[in-house]
Amino acid sequence: MSATGSPGPHHLVATRPAAAKAIRARQGFFSRFRMMGAVGLKMMFHSKLKLIGTLLGVVFAVVLSNQQAGTFLGLIYKNVMFVRNTDCDLWIMPRSTEVVGPGKLSTSALSQALVTKGVADAAPILIGGANVLLPNGGFQQVTLVGTKYPNYRGGPWNIVAGDRGALARPDTLIFEDSERELLGGLNLGSVREVNGRRVVVGGFTWGLIPFGPSYAFADFEVARELLKTPQDEVAFILVKLKPGADAAAVKDELSRNLPDAKVFDRKDFEASVLKFILTKTAIGITFGTSTVFGLIVGFVIVSLSMFSAVVDNIREFGTLKAIGVTNLDLSMLLFVQSVAYALLGSLVGLSLVAQMAKGIRSAKLALNTPPQLTLGTVVVMIIMCVFASSLALLRLRKVEPAMVFR
Amino acid sequence: MNAATLLPQAERVIEVRNVTKTYGSGATAFQALKGVDFPVNAGEFVMLSGPSGSGKTTLLSILGCVLTATSGHVQLMGEDISKAKEGDLPRLRRSYIGFVFQAHNLIASLTAQENVGLLLEMRGSSQSKARAEAGRLLDDVGLGDKLMSKPGDLSGGQRQRVAIARALAGSPPIILADEPTAALDAQNGLKVTETLRALAKEHGHTVVVVTHDNRIFHLADRIVHIEDGLIQEHP
Ligand SMILES: Nc1ncnc2c1ncn2[C@@H]1O[C@H](COP(=O)(O)OP(=O)(O)OP(=O)(O)O)[C@@H](O)[C@H]1O
Ligand SMILES: [Mg+2]
Numbered sequence: 001m002s003a004t005g006s007p008g009p010h011h012l013v014a015t016r017p018a019a020a021k022a023i024r025a026r027q028g029f030f031s032r033f034r035m036m037g038a039v040g041l042k043m044m045f046h047s048k049l050k051l052i053g054t055l056l057g058v059v060f061a062v063v064l065s066n067q068q069a070g071t072f073l074g075l076i077y078k079n080v081m082f083v084r085n086t087d088c089d090l091w092i093m094p095r096s097t098e099v100v101g102p103g104k105l106s107t108s109a110l111s112q113a114l115v116t117k118g119v120a121d122a123a124p125i126l127i128g129g130a131n132v133l134l135p136n137g138g139f140q141q142v143t144l145v146g147t148k149y150p151n152y153r154g155g156p157w158n159i160v161a162g163d164r165g166a167l168a169r170p171d172t173l174i175f176e177d178s179e180r181e182l183l184g185g186l187n188l189g190s191v192r193e194v195n196g197r198r199v200v201v202g203g204f205t206w207g208l209i210p211f212g213p214s215y216a217f218a219d220f221e222v223a224r225e226l227l228k229t230p231q232d233e234v235a236f237i238l239v240k241l242k243p244g245a246d247a248a249a250v251k252d253e254l255s256r257n258l259p260d261a262k263v264f265d266r267k268d269f270e271a272s273v274l275k276f277i278l279t280k281t282a283i284g285i286t287f288g289t290s291t292v293f294g295l296i297v298g299f300v301i302v303s304l305s306m307f308s309a310v311v312d313n314i315r316e317f318g319t320l321k322a323i324g325v326t327n328l329d330l331s332m333l334l335f336v337q338s339v340a341y342a343l344l345g346s347l348v349g350l351s352l353v354a355q356m357a358k359g360i361r362s363a364k365l366a367l368n369t370p371p372q373l374t375l376g377t378v379v380v381m382i383i384m385c386v387f388a389s390s391l392a393l394l395r396l397r398k399v400e401p402a403m404v405f406r
Numbered sequence: 407m408n409a410a411t412l413l414p415q416a417e418r419v420i421e422v423r424n425v426t427k428t429y430g431s432g433a434t435a436f437q438a439l440k441g442v443d444f445p446v447n448a449g450e451f452v453m454l455s456g457p458s459g460s461g462k463t464t465l466l467s468i469l470g471c472v473l474t475a476t477s478g479h480v481q482l483m484g485e486d487i488s489k490a491k492e493g494d495l496p497r498l499r500r501s502y503i504g505f506v507f508q509a510h511n512l513i514a515s516l517t518a519q520e521n522v523g524l525l526l527e528m529r530g531s532s533q534s535k536a537r538a539e540a541g542r543l544l545d546d547v548g549l550g551d552k553l554m555s556k557p558g559d560l561s562g563g564q565r566q567r568v569a570i571a572r573a574l575a576g577s578p579p580i581i582l583a584d585e586p587t588a589a590l591d592a593q594n595g596l597k598v599t600e601t602l603r604a605l606a607k608e609h610g611h612t613v614v615v616v617t618h619d620n621r622i623f624h625l626a627d628r629i630v631h632i633e634d635g636l637i638q639e640h641p
C-alpha cells in the first residue's frame with residue numbers, strides 16, 4: 001500500500017456508523033420524463049431573453065405560414081364559392097371544363113337531364129366575360145352569369161342591396177358591391193353599357209370575386225343576348241334531385257347518356273377546382289414556397305436560439321451529466337422545452353393571425369383560417385421545434401461531465 | 407485483482423492500483439497520472455493535496471467515473487470500473503458518487519430544495535419524498551430557512567452548503583470534493599468542511615477532499631500527497 005498520510009485529530013472517532021451502501025434504485029421512465037421536463041421548463045423561463053428570442057422564431061413561423069396558407073385558402077374559397085353556393089346537386093358540363101367558367105354544352109343535355117329518373121329540375125346557366133363601359137371611356141371586365149328564372153339556381157347570393165327579383169326586369173344586372181368604384185361608381189339604378197348594350201343596376205352582391213373579374217348576374221336570356229351565345233349552347237346545367245333520389249345512380253345514368261359531357265357532384269367539382277389551381281396555376285407554388293420559407297426561417301431561429309441557450313448553460317448541463325443524468329434524460333428535457341416553445345409560440349402567433357384576419361377581411365382578400373389550419377399549425381410547430389432542438393442535443397451529447405472540475 | 411489482501415472487501419470502498427492517465431496522444435500526449443495506488447476504507451475522511459498540475463483533479467475524476475483511466479485498476483465498493491463502458495458511467499455515478507465542486511455548480515433556475523431534490527428523485531425517491539428529504543438535508547447543513555432560495559440569492563458559503571446537501575442526497579457511499587473551500591473565505595471554508603465532515607461521519611460516507619487549504623488539514627483522517635502524477639511516500 002503506497003498511500004500514506006498523517007492522521008488528524010478526529011482519527012479516533014468512537015463508534016463507526018454503518019457505511020453508506022451503493023444506490024441501486026433508479027427513477028422510472030415517466031418520472032424521469034416529468035422531472036427532466038420540469039427542469040427544462042424552469043431553465044427555459046429562467047433566461048427570459050433566450051425565451052423571447054426562441055418564441056419570436058415560432059411566432060414568425062406561425063404568422064408567416066398562416067398568413068400565406070390563410071390567403072391561399074381564402075383564394076381557394078373564392079374559387080369554389082360559386083360551386084358551394086349553387087342551389088343544385090349535380091353539375092353537367094363539357095368534358096374539358098375544370099373550373100367555373102365559359103363552356104359549350106349542347107342544350108340537348110338539358111332535355112336529357114329533365115327526363116332522367118330522380119331528377120326534379122334542371123336549369124342551364126351561362127358564363128362569360130363581359131365589358132362594362134366606364135364613364136371615363138375605359139372598360140372593365142366582369143364575369144357575367146346568366147341564371148334562370150324562377151329558381152335562380154346559379155345565383156346571385158350575398159345580396160347586400162336590391163334583390164334577386166330585379167333580374168326579372170328588362171336588361172337589369174346585379175353587380176359586386178366591392179367593385180362599385182372600379183366599375184365607375186355604380187349605384188342602384190345606375191345605367192351602364194355592357195358589351196355595347198344599355199343595362200340598369202338592380203342590386204349588389206358582396207364578396208363574389210373569383211381569381212378573375214368579379215361576378216355580375218343577369219337573367220339567362222339577357223345574358224345570352226349580351227354574350228351572343230348561340231341558342232343551342234349553355235355553359236353548365238344545374239341538376240336538382242328529387243328528395244330521396246340516389247345521387248350516385250343519377251350521376252351514373254347521366255354520364256352514360258351524355259357521352260360528350262361530364263357530371264360532377266359538389267365534391268367532385270370542388271376537387272377539380274382545387275386541382276386546377278394547384279396544377280395549372282403558379283398560385284399553389286407561390287404560396288407553398290412562402291409558407292415553407294416561413295417555416296424554414298422559424299426553424300433556423302428556433303434552432304439557433306435553443307443552441308445558444310444550451311451553450312449559455314453548458315456548465316449546468318455538464319453538472320447534470322456529472323451527477324448521473326444521461327443523454328436520454330437530456331433529450332427529454334429538450335423535447336419538453338421544444339413542445340413548450342411550440343405551444344407558447346403558437347398561442348401568441350395564432351392570436352396575431354386572428355387579429356390580422358379581422359383586420360384584412362375585405363371582399364377581395366380574406367384570410368381563411370379554418371380550425372384545421374390552426375390545429376395543423378400547432379402540430380407543425382411542435383414538429384419544427386422538436387427538429388430544431390436537435391442541434392442543441394448534438395451539442396449536449398458532446399458535453400464531457402469532466403468539464404465541471406475545470 | 408485481489409482486494410482481500412489487506413482488509414476485508416467490505417471495508418475497502420475505493421481501490422486504485424497502478425493507475426495511469428494520459429491526456430491526448432502522439433506528440434501532445436501528457437501523462438498526468440504515472441501509476442497511482444490510492445486505497446480508501448469505509449468511513450474515512452481523506453484529503454488529497456499537492457501542487458497545481460500534480461494530477462489531483464485527474465485522480466478525483468477517475469474516482470468519480472467522469473473520466474476513465476488509461477491503465478490500471480479502479481474498484482468502487484468492490485465493483486471493477488476500470489473497464490466500464492462510456493454508457494455505463496452515469497449509472498456508476500448515480501450508484502456511488504456525491505460530488506462537491508469548487509464552484510458550487512448548482513442549477514441557477516432551481517431552488518435550493520429543487521437542486522437537492524433532483525438527485526433524490528434520480529435515485530428513486532418519489533417527488534414528495536424527495537421534497538421532504540431535501541428539506542431535511544438542507545436543514546442539516548443549516549439552511550432550513552432557505553429552501554425556496556435560488557443559488558443567485560445565496561452567499562458563497564450558503565451555496566456550497568447546498569452543494570454539500572446535494573452531494574449527500576440519497577446517501578451515496580462516496581463523496582468527492584474538488585477544492586470545495588477555494589471560493590470561500592477562511593471562516594466559511596472551515597465551517598463548510600466541518601459540516602461535510604460531521605455529516606459524513608454521522609451517515610457513514612467515505613470522503614475524498616482535494617485541497618490546498620492548510621487551514622482545514624486538521625479535519626482529515628489522513629492526508630495523501632500527490633506530486634507530478636505520483637503519490638508521495640511519507641513515513
Ligand atoms: N483535458 C486535458 N487535456 C490535456 N491535459 C490535461 C487535461 N486535464 C488536465 N491536464 C493536465 O494534466 C495535469 C494534471 O491536471 P489536474 O487538473 O489533474 O491537476 P490538479 O492537481 O488538479 O491541479 P490544480 O491544483 O491546478 O487544480 C496538468 O498538467 C494538466 O495540464
Ligand atoms: Mg484541480
